[in-house]
Amino acid sequence: MSIDAALRALAPVLGDRLSLSKSDLAAHGQSETHFDPTPPDAVAYPRTTQEVSQIVKICAQHRCPVVGYGAGTSLEGHTLATQGGITVDFRHMAQVLEVHSEDMTVRVQPGITREALNEDLRATGLFFPVDPGANATLGGMAATRASGTTAVRYGTMRDNVMALEVVLADGRVIRTGSGARKSSAGYDLTALLVGSEGTLGLITELTLKLQGQPEAIAAATCAFDTIDAAVQAVTATIAMGIPMARIEFLDAASVAAVNAYSRADFLVTPHLMVEFHGSDAGVAEQAERFGDIAQDCGGSAFSWASKPEDRTRLWQMRHHAYWAIIASRKNTTAIVTDVCVPISKLAQAVAETQADIDAAPIPAPILGHVGDGNFHAILLIDPDNADEKRAAVDLSAGMAERALALGGTVTGEHGVGLGKLPYMAAEHGAGWDVMGQIKRAMDPLNILNPGKVVRLD
């Protein structure tokens, strides 16, 4: 392996779009959470698929690691160049290439963010529904199989990526999937690449499913006395088959942080934030049914956000909850957990997590996309306090192990990155070895985001 040789070969190809600047390297070596900074040796800014292919070919020749980079919003250290090498930043490949209104699909480059995409789509009456909160890039969202608040209705990136263009580890360019809404033509390479975290290929183009803007939208918040009551309302709503567009849970600590950060005045008790999409009549019916269920579970202080600006404010508050929670403690670093369990185990999982947190020396607000059984605890630690760090690691491990014991997964949406690698063997058993076999077959030199997702002994 010679990273220097790769850099020398890349320089004439990319010119000033190969950056060795210290600040650039440092910026790409940061993560949103608690991982140690690990900068790459250079940052490449390709403009075309052809250039990405050239970069990977050169890196393959010199066995130089290649790490894809979107908006850097990963919470599990996916983009950290832990073995050095080249970070490929897709910011110059951020175009909407083609909107197919009749097919309700769009072809985009990987560097476009979901907010920019939806801004671009506004006039079409269509939107891209997957919403992880952060303004991530579509390439990054596909690579981590992101989801978020709307997955309960519209699915995750697994469900919304129809086709990909991908640069493989030897520089070959393939297209997976097609413009058809379904296919039985062989192995589902699209699904294999979605969630592969840049370890099997670099995504250079995506075809995404779009949704029509709903005729009617209604959103509401509802307060509950206990976490258990709120979670019971969620499971009852799902059992009734009410088509929720969003159903989000915040515990009292999260609500307090949101109040302080977003100058809101929610009761400081567990809350659900919900949204319904459909026809006027359909939304009214869904909202009424949900209201009945919530009331049966002791819900109170209903507040309906019917105006678009009120809804925007509501979901901004929700999306900023992560920052609100971090701001709720001074000089803190967050360790974000992300487990997902069967709906039938959600109440138990949240209650036991809450009990663990109550017994721990650190604050850890809980919130999540409970309609999917997915929730997070934001563990707030003083990074210089070893006891707190140990407590956070223990809490995080306890949540992951409990999720597995309950038949769930150690990451519902944040991905493996560095943080969840220690649990992959426990979650997948021999299946993890199969992932390694696939990695070796598709990236025999182990140059694509090495050290992530799989173990290659």
Added chain:
Amino acid sequence: MSIDAALRALAPVLGDRLSLSKSDLAAHGQSETHFDPTPPDAVAYPRTTQEVSQIVKICAQHRCPVVGYGAGTSLEGHTLATQGGITVDFRHMAQVLEVHSEDMTVRVQPGITREALNEDLRATGLFFPVDPGANATLGGMAATRASGTTAVRYGTMRDNVMALEVVLADGRVIRTGSGARKSSAGYDLTALLVGSEGTLGLITELTLKLQGQPEAIAAATCAFDTIDAAVQAVTATIAMGIPMARIEFLDAASVAAVNAYSRADFLVTPHLMVEFHGSDAGVAEQAERFGDIAQDCGGSAFSWASKPEDRTRLWQMRHHAYWAIIASRKNTTAIVTDVCVPISKLAQAVAETQADIDAAPIPAPILGHVGDGNFHAILLIDPDNADEKRAAVDLSAGMAERALALGGTVTGEHGVGLGKLPYMAAEHGAGWDVMGQIKRAMDPLNILNPGKVVRLD
């Protein structure tokens, strides 16, 4: 490779559940369509995952081909033992293992058929929605990524299989997925195995998503003067975002065959058969909106099937359409095509197909799951007439090539099997080589359904 040695090693393991009877071999060497019979050397009837693992281990030791077998309803020759070896018939692994009502999931063995599963689920108020028409096994449906009439609403097997237990090519048993509704924990092995047609592993258990029985169901048939008018009604309905549970197209020739076979009296013109699922109010609203659109497109002779028995009869007629069409010509063999195109290209694809059929010397009724852009022509040939066979091959090739030219796929739901192998390179380009790399990594001896899906040069 020594198949005989494998048979000798298997005999003491399986006893009389290893069959060498001529009739058994012949039955498993047949297909529903035009492929030449190719019986295996033996048929194994395992009762447990452990036995499947033993079978595969022994076959691996002797490099003996292993072909999975469900209900034998494949239309592309998937189960034909073209290289001999052992067919593994899952009929003794056909149990419902566990219903999780609250999670709306069920764990089943692969040999259960979809009708048996739904019969078993009846008392729970839940049902499994994927409906390919044929009473296929769930293992077979997963292996071919089946779909059918309801995919427009509930998705295909890709969307409805949450987790699998799989015996790999070396006999190892893995579990993929989990009981959580989403996960970002590594490569999506479930999605890779769904649609792999028994070439990467043998499915020994499935966890499936279930749906609540809709509160209200309405179904209808509607006649159109032309194919184009019917297809326009489909694309307009989809553009309006009306949530159809089914939207099926039959051309005039298909309708005539259905009339004769099922003693019905539809107008002999192109028809749509539709179904809506939802609340009482929701279904009424959807039905009214669809009615308006159909009328705008010249639809007439609306007939609503509101009673359950009328709906059952309607969908039985649809499901028997394949047999009705075969019965419409004496001494015929069917070659069934299966293409899927972007919705925006559906009208063009159907019209050009119809023109080709009009110019051909054989009858070929068209029907399909047009809400997904998926349609079939049933090419009816006299198997002893070389001209007709050639015409059918040409029509089929023309449809596949047109689907690719229009950005679609050569198989929407029937799978690759033997029939679609010739188009895999054209559809996937270098992606087909990647499929081969994955196959080699997971089945280096090429014993699992050899000769299917991939090319191993």
